[in-house]
Amino acid sequence: MSSSDRVHIVTWNVGSALPPDDISSLFGPHAGDGSTDMFIIGLQEVNSMINKRLKDALFTDQWSELCMDTLSRFGYVLVTSQRMQGVLLLVFSKFCHLPFLRGLQTEKTRTGLGGYWGNKGGVSARMTMFGHPVCFLNCHLPAHMRNLEQRMEDFGSILQQQQFEGGTASGVLDHDVVFWFGDLNFRIEDYDIHVVKSAIDSNKLPLLWERDQLNIAKNSESILDGFLEGPLKFPPTYKFDVGTHTYDTSSKKRKPAWTDRILWRLRCTGSPVPTQNAALQRGLTSWLGGATKVVQHSYRSHMGYTCSDHKPVSAVFSLHFPFKVDLPLVTLEYVKEWTKVSDATVRFIVMSNFQRSSWDWVAIYKVGFKHHKDYVTYVWAKADHGSQVTFTEEDLPRDAGEYILGFYSNNMNTIIGVTSPFQVRTLPDVFLPVFSDVSSEDDSTLVLLAPASSRSPSPGKSKHHHRHRRSRSPAHSNTPMPSLQGLSLHPRPLEGLPSSRSPCSAAKKERLVSPQDTLPSPISPLTPRSPVSPGGGVSAPEALIAAILGEHRPTQVTPTGGRSPGKPGETSL
Numbered sequence: 001m002s003s004s005d006r007v008h009i010v011t012w013n014v015g016s017a018l019p020p021d022d023i024s025s026l027f028g029p030h031a032g033d034g035s036t037d038m039f040i041i042g043l044q045e046v047n048s049m050i051n052k053r054l055k056d057a058l059f060t061d062q063w064s065e066l067c068m069d070t071l072s073r074f075g076y077v078l079v080t081s082q083r084m085q086g087v088l089l090l091v092f093s094k095f096c097h098l099p100f101l102r103g104l105q106t107e108k109t110r111t112g113l114g115g116y117w118g119n120k121g122g123v124s125a126r127m128t129m130f131g132h133p134v135c136f137l138n139c140h141l142p143a144h145m146r147n148l149e150q151r152m153e154d155f156g157s158i159l160q161q162q163q164f165e166g167g168t169a170s171g172v173l174d175h176d177v178v179f180w181f182g183d184l185n186f187r188i189e190d191y192d193i194h195v196v197k198s199a200i201d202s203n204k205l206p207l208l209w210e211r212d213q214l215n216i217a218k219n220s221e222s223i224l225d226g227f228l229e230g231p232l233k234f235p236p237t238y239k240f241d242v243g244t245h246t247y248d249t250s251s252k253k254r255k256p257a258w259t260d261r262i263l264w265r266l267r268c269t270g271s272p273v274p275t276q277n278a279a280l281q282r283g284l285t286s287w288l289g290g291a292t293k294v295v296q297h298s299y300r301s302h303m304g305y306t307c308s309d310h311k312p313v314s315a316v317f318s319l320h321f322p323f324k325v326d327l328p329l330v331t332l333e334y335v336k337e338w339t340k341v342s343d344a345t346v347r348f349i350v351m352s353n354f355q356r357s358s359w360d361w362v363a364i365y366k367v368g369f370k371h372h373k374d375y376v377t378y379v380w381a382k383a384d385h386g387s388q389v390t391f392t393e394e395d396l397p398r399d400a401g402e403y404i405l406g407f408y409s410n411n412m413n414t415i416i417g418v419t420s421p422f423q424v425r426t427l428p429d430v431f432l433p434v435f436s437d438v439s440s441e442d443d444s445t446l447v448l449l450a451p452a453s454s455r456s457p458s459p460g461k462s463k464h465h466h467r468h469r470r471s472r473s474p475a476h477s478n479t480p481m482p483s484l485q486g487l488s489l490h491p492r493p494l495e496g497l498p499s500s501r502s503p504c505s506a507a508k509k510e511r512l513v514s515p516q517d518t519l520p521s522p523i524s525p526l527t528p529r530s531p532v533s534p535g536g537g538v539s540a541p542e543a544l545i546a547a548i549l550g551e552h553r554p555t556q557v558t559p560t561g562g563r564s565p566g567k568p569g570e571t572s573l
């Protein structure tokens with residue numbers, strides 16, 4: 001983990017347009033270099049015609065698909081999404097952060113037609129990021145110069161109505177950090193269209209800042225207290241003739257405006273360090289620095305896109321947390337070399353405060369997966385079946401490439417434990433006979449291997465079997481399996497038992513190599529817990545007390561960037 005977390009937010013009123021072929025530039029020139037931890041996308045006016053919505057209900061909308069296609073290529077997974085008619089919010093993260101994004105909840109508030117219609121309003125997603133409550137709110141507020149008051153009123157209704165369950169941060173503004181963005185529809189007052197256009201042409205944007213309704217309202221509306229925004233150094237992003245870079249020439253002749261905005265707000269006091277002891281909590285919280293800090297690195301428009309009458313706007317932020325809760329609720333351990341079917345066993349260690357469900361599962365994901373249901377295969381991890389699962393030979397990935405293991409919690413509705421990526425390699429001389437055995441099933445094999453939502457477990461509908469099986473080939477009873485002879489899972493030297501700690505670290509990548517490679521001897525799946533296993537770990541406060549008493553070095557537990565052995569449970573929420 002880096003010492004801060006980088007969040008990249010995009011807002012775009014897409015004007016009911018179909019998505020263009022390539023939107024990758026929205027995610028910055030370095031989307032693939034791993035420097036961004038989360039991408040948040042707020043869209044407005046996503047086509048929500050009735051027939052379109054029926055299709056979307058089944059297959060998701062084309063914008064979501066395109067965002068998932070684009071960001072999954074860079075290793076980002078859809079964490080959660082919320083849609084209300086045309087207002088859509090998508091939250092993506094590096095897969096290795098999934099275990100530390102907890103308490104996910106979404107909300108939506110209609111404000112159109114007096115609160116009955118969702119053409120206007122707000123959708124939000126809240127979560128704790130490494131123990132700190134953060135909320136993302138995407139709004140589409142009423143249009144037109146004259147509706148300033150209505151915009152403020154609607155924003156107030158959204159804040160009032162959006163209430164989350166089960167914690168201290170029940171309202172949007174109770175979160176340590178709020179990002180508020182969208183087509184907020186504020187306009188430039190007083191100046192006529194010619195003055196505005198000539199100020200834009202002559203790059204005299206500061207002249208227009210003073211007349212921007214949102215800038216003015218920040219000084220008078222208490223509801224906007226604490227909201228911050230970077231300087232608007234880009235030209236107004238509304239309204240353009242579709243297909244051009246020309247401001248509105250239609251009969252409407254709308255005045256250009258910065259309708260599309262990204263703001264943030266910090267709570268004055270940060271989250272308390274999680275501990276039961278109130279006095280200790282006060283002390284530790286003040287010692288650790290209290291509030292989260294946010295730094296904006298860029299705030300820009302993307303003028304090249306022409307499919308809508310709005311241009312997209314993006315902003316990049318660093319979040320500096322005073323401490324991090326970054327121990328997973330579940331640690332996955334697995335034998336490093338899979339050469340026989342019993343090796344394909346994954347043992348998991350759960351934290352004592354984690355509540356298991358019969359509908360939890362352990363899945364194999366190909367790196368580049370789009371969301372938690374986009375697995376290659378899964379095995380139910382029923383509580384009464386102990387703490388390990390075994391994949392069958394037929395469950396194993398057929399494609400060479402990078403894979404991870406993930407533990408999905410049904411109660412928490414998210415992946416709560418992941419491993420580092422490992423390589424699966426196939427040996428042609430070993431694999432080919434296997435594939436030729438099932439050559440008549442090639443098509444079905446391809447279908448089954450293709451990422452598809454249809455492969456999601458549907459516990460409510462399907463029989464609750466222990467293991468998901470592909471219908472690909474009959475299971476072999478003898479070991480070693482032909483295909484398994486071509487696979488071995490092997491961490492790089494210096495690694496002990498592969499586990500799900502620090503999965504972001506490229507240096508800790510594991511690989512599946514052929515048995516011919518030089519390997520250390522395999523480790524049994526039943527290897528005892530590593531010394532840092534969460535079962536034997538300590539909570540942040542406990543470790544801090546120990547640190548104060550000199551039993552542990554403080555560097556193990558303190559703030560940001562360090563390996564804080566904090567209790568990962570959602571203690572404050």
Ligand SMILES: O=P(O)(O)O[C@@H]1[C@H](O)[C@H](O)[C@@H](OP(=O)(O)O)[C@H](OP(=O)(O)O)[C@H]1O
Binds near residue numbers: 144254
């Ligand atoms: O999405 P909705 O709820 O239909 O609301 C419309 C939307 O805000 C358009 O951006 C706006 O056109 P302009 O941007 O051109 O103002 C239009 O105004 P209009 O009715 O005056 O065209 C609104 O009715």
